[in-house]
Amino acid sequence: MTITIGLPSKGRMKEDASAILARAGLPVVAVGNDRSYRGRVEGRDDIEIAFLSASEISREIGNGTIDFGVTGEDLVREGLAEADARVEFCARLGFGHADVVVAVPEIWLDVDTMADLGDVAADFRARHGRRLTIATKYWRLTQQFFSGNHGIQLYRIVESLGATEGAPASGSADIIVDITSTGATLTANHLKILTDGVILKSEACLVRARKEAHAGDPVVTDIVGRVRDTLR
Amino acid sequence: MPLTNLPPFAADLVADLESLGTERVDTPVIQPAEPFLDMAGEDLRRRIFMTESETGKSLCLRPEFTIPVCLRHIETATGTPKRYAYLGEVFRQRREGANEFYQAGIEDLGEPDAARADARAVHDALHVLANRLPGVPLAVTLGDQSVFEAVVAACGLPAGWQKRLVHAFGNQERLSRLIADLSSPEPSGVFGPEVERLAILGKLDDEAALAAHIDATMEATGYSTNASRSPVEIARRLREKIELASTRLDARTLSLLTGFLSLELTLAEAPAALAAFAGKAGLALDDALARFDARVAALSDAGVDAAAITYRAAFGRPLDYYTGLVFEVTPKGDPAVLAGGGRFDRLLTLLGATDRIPAVGFALWLDRIAAAERGAA
Numbered sequence: 001m002t003i004t005i006g007l008p009s010k011g012r013m014k015e016d017a018s019a020i021l022a023r024a025g026l027p028v029v030a031v032g033n034d035r036s037y038r039g040r041v042e043g044r045d046d047i048e049i050a051f052l053s054a055s056e057i058s059r060e061i062g063n064g065t066i067d068f069g070v071t072g073e074d075l076v077r078e079g080l081a082e083a084d085a086r087v088e089f090c091a092r093l094g095f096g097h098a099d100v101v102v103a104v105p106e107i108w109l110d111v112d113t114m115a116d117l118g119d120v121a122a123d124f125r126a127r128h129g130r131r132l133t134i135a136t137k138y139w140r141l142t143q144q145f146f147s148g149n150h151g152i153q154l155y156r157i158v159e160s161l162g163a164t165e166g167a168p169a170s171g172s173a174d175i176i177v178d179i180t181s182t183g184a185t186l187t188a189n190h191l192k193i194l195t196d197g198v199i200l201k202s203e204a205c206l207v208r209a210r211k212e213a214h215a216g217d218p219v220v221t222d223i224v225g226r227v228r229d230t231l232r
Numbered sequence: 233m234p235l236t237n238l239p240p241f242a243a244d245l246v247a248d249l250e251s252l253g254t255e256r257v258d259t260p261v262i263q264p265a266e267p268f269l270d271m272a273g274e275d276l277r278r279r280i281f282m283t284e285s286e287t288g289k290s291l292c293l294r295p296e297f298t299i300p301v302c303l304r305h306i307e308t309a310t311g312t313p314k315r316y317a318y319l320g321e322v323f324r325q326r327r328e329g330a331n332e333f334y335q336a337g338i339e340d341l342g343e344p345d346a347a348r349a350d351a352r353a354v355h356d357a358l359h360v361l362a363n364r365l366p367g368v369p370l371a372v373t374l375g376d377q378s379v380f381e382a383v384v385a386a387c388g389l390p391a392g393w394q395k396r397l398v399h400a401f402g403n404q405e406r407l408s409r410l411i412a413d414l415s416s417p418e419p420s421g422v423f424g425p426e427v428e429r430l431a432i433l434g435k436l437d438d439e440a441a442l443a444a445h446i447d448a449t450m451e452a453t454g455y456s457t458n459a460s461r462s463p464v465e466i467a468r469r470l471r472e473k474i475e476l477a478s479t480r481l482d483a484r485t486l487s488l489l490t491g492f493l494s495l496e497l498t499l500a501e502a503p504a505a506l507a508a509f510a511g512k513a514g515l516a517l518d519d520a521l522a523r524f525d526a527r528v529a530a531l532s533d534a535g536v537d538a539a540a541i542t543y544r545a546a547f548g549r550p551l552d553y554y555t556g557l558v559f560e561v562t563p564k565g566d567p568a569v570l571a572g573g574g575r576f577d578r579l580l581t582l583l584g585a586t587d588r589i590p591a592v593g594f595a596l597w598l599d600r601i602a603a604a605e606r607g608a609a
Contacts, residue, residue, distance in 0.1 A: 107449050108461065109430070110470035112422040119392065120461070120469070122399045125582075127465065131270060143275060151406050153273030154552065171459030190453040195422050 002048055003219045006060055006069035009037060009051035013204060016095040017070040024226035046219050055079065057207075061087050064209045068223060074100050074179060074202035078138050088208045090224045091231055096204035098179040100141055102197035105168050105175070106190045114150045114196050117175070121154045124174075135160040135173035138199075142177045145199045165189040238334055239602040241364055245336055246319055248360050254317035254338055259300035261321070265290035267299050267583060271553055279325045293323035298576070298593060299583065301339045306585045312342020319598075329599060336360075337573070339593035341580070347523065349592050350557045350575060351530035357561055357571040357594045358536060364601055368608045369564040372540065374499055375547030377401055378556045379506070382520035383492050386510075387485050392472050397489075402548020402558075411489060414481040421477035427470065436474065443467040488513050495545035500538040503528055527557065553579045557592065563607075568600045 005021075007028065008014045018028045021041070028049050031038045039049030050066055057069040058079040070093065077083050104111050111117055117132075124132040132155045136142050139157055146152040158173050165185050167173040177199065180186055186193065206227050214220045250256065265282055269290075281293040294300055297318045305314060319336035338356055343349035354372070361370060380401050384394045393414060400407040413420065430436050435445055446463035450456070457463055481489075491513075497505055503525045510517040531538055541559075549558045549572060558574035573594025580589040 105455060105460075106426070107446055107453065107455060108466055109424065109427050109446065110466055110473050112424050116422075116473070118399075119396060122395060128460075139277075143278060147273070147275040151400070151403065153275050155274055156269060157274055157277075168460065169454050169456075171456050174460045190455065192424065 001213065001217060001219070002046055003068065003217070003223065004048045004050055004066040005223070006050045006052045006057040006066040006071070007039070008054050008057070008070065010053075013054060013070075013096055014051070016093070016204065020070075020093055020095075020227065020230060024223075024230040026223070026226060047223070061207055061209045064211050067209055067211065067214070067220070069207050070204055071207060072096055072098065072202050073205050074098060074138070074141070074200055076205070076207055077200060077202075078140050081140070086210055088210055089205045090208050091206040091227050093204045093206060093227075094231065096202075098181050098202050099198050100138055100177065100179050100200040100202060101186075101193045102145070102199065103165075103176050103178065103180075103186050103191040103193050106192045112192075112195050114152070114194055117194065118150060118152045121152055124154065131156040132175070133158050133173040134175050134177055135164050135167035136177035137161055137164065138177050141199050145177075165191060237330065237332075237599065239598050239605075241602075241605070242319060242334070242336075242598070245360060245364065245596075245598075246317075248363050249317035249319070249336065249338060249356075252315075252317070252338065252356050252359065254315040257301055257304060257316045257318055258320060259294065259297065259304055259318070261294050261323075262291050263294050263300055265292040267303065268292060268295060271299060271579065271582065272551060281323050281325070281331075294320075295324050296322055297335060297337060297595065298339060298579070302341070302580050302583050302585075302591070305341055305589075306580065306583060312589055313344075314341045315339075316341070334598035335595050336598060337571075337593060337595035339591060341591045342589045343592075344590070345530075346556070346575070346590060346592075347526035347530040348533075349590070350527045351534045351536065353557070353573055353592045353594050354531060354541075354559055355534040355536050357559075357573060357596070360596060361561060361570055361601070365563075365570075365604055365608060368604055370570070371542065371562050371564045372559060373542050373544055373547055373562075374557070374559045375402075375544055375549075376524060376557055377548055377554055379517070379520050379524055380492070380545065380548075382517050383489070383515065386515035386517055387488060389481075389485070390472070390476055390479065392469075392476050393481075401546075402554075404546060407493070407546070411481070411486065415483075415486045417480060419477055421473055423474075423477075436471065439464075439467050439471060442470070488515075493546040495543070497543060498539050499528060499531070499541040499543045502538075502543040523556075549574055553582070559594070563604050566604075568604070569597065570600050570604060571596045 007017045021028050027042045028039050029042055030036045031040055037051045041047040054071050055075050057071040058076040060066045061069045062080040076087060080086055111120060121132045134142060134155055134157050136157060137160055142157060160167055164176050164178045166189060167176055169189060268276055280295045283291050285291055301316050301318060316339045321332055322335050323332050325331055340349050340353060381398050384397050396410055400410050435442055443463040446466050447457055506521055528538055553576045554574040555577045556575035560569050561571040562569055571594050575592040577590045580591060
């Protein structure tokens, strides 16, 4: 059976993912020109490469249309309900580090923990006539963290597809849930991360769709083994 | 599964509801999603079926009837008191059972005699269930959020703690964890470096000066001072938090709270037990207990046997909008909730009613009633 690996189609993630596979003895070459969205692994007719956008990779893995993918854990956990039942995180690849965090305005001097935020949220409507609003593109992770881990129900999510860090200052939301790698953008926007507000420490992962056909497939075992050995 | 799962007894049930002096209402299946998310919280989003209108308005399939019935009442502005009955399909993603199922129930809006209206809600739910399930022994559990609120207030706890405790009520695990936190000898509260700096500068002592400092910082960093939390609100809560950080829940209050929350007895015995608790603890609970006793009396006036109802002091239902009575009916020895309800005196105002309209109601799960009927046959 041919095994398909989905790789990021552009940017830093594409280079880093290809580099890892090359070190694992699976050098990726594009089919046709190097803008092509299909590729192969030199000397391996049993592996195909599909270049996809990072969020498509998590979706296609969820559907099982590709067997493996290299993408951020945050996108997989946000994109798929019950991610661990549907996919296996085979290896953490050591690049694409980003934390998904809860950040509030620095000037909220009284708020440093989720418990503080719970207090503020419980009171919010009585004071302001509306719920506390959270700007984020991470609906699922936010709901799981706020409701599941911290029992906070009383908030509303406002969807934000870009420049989320600016939302509190502009007044379009009270707080944010977003990714950060160095924290510089948060600081520049006068936001602080709650001490227990790290939802997920994400990085690029080799992710496998849990498919029955994979059981006993030597190619699957080979790919996972090679990538893991490279990281030792 | 059959295409329609309307139980065969639906017509009889509608007749029962009508005989209880109600007016039948129907509401659109497609509802604006906002009120449900606003009242029940964002977590509901995962469990309702949402869609969007062409203009981008969030819509959902009716997940329950209370909010639609209340909204309809506000729109039609026909005055109170009103007793509405409904029967129809609701749509929710459930872990067990179908995603679309039938519910029926009564919403009793604007009855000024709260005890009487509460008693009527419990009576009506039991009456309808008894007619559908003759011979099935039923268990009724009853709780009262307002008694817990009164206990917490009478204990003289700081306002910040009262709010936290009341908010956690009904969720046993969260409430126990919170009480353990408040009584642990470890100092609580985490403060950032800026707060420590202000403390050294002595800027935390005066609320007005602190608020002025916050205001100036917000101006300087481009934050609007009125779009979200205001400088005064932040300053006040910071001072409250500093005060609470060094206060612990003392042993006596801790044992009072846990003693109260462990009360579980028949409703007939509850008034005496609560009075004894208040007397022994030296807590002034007169108003809350008077309302509680009036409800017990109204229940026996309505012909409900208080000795057959279990009162659990810690019993609440996981919905933010209940304000007093809450109750659930199950078959004896079976966790399946056949009927659940309670009092929601703030909901209509939150939904936009200009007058305060006290309200109480209950919902019946027709699929579970049908299952209990099959089990009994």
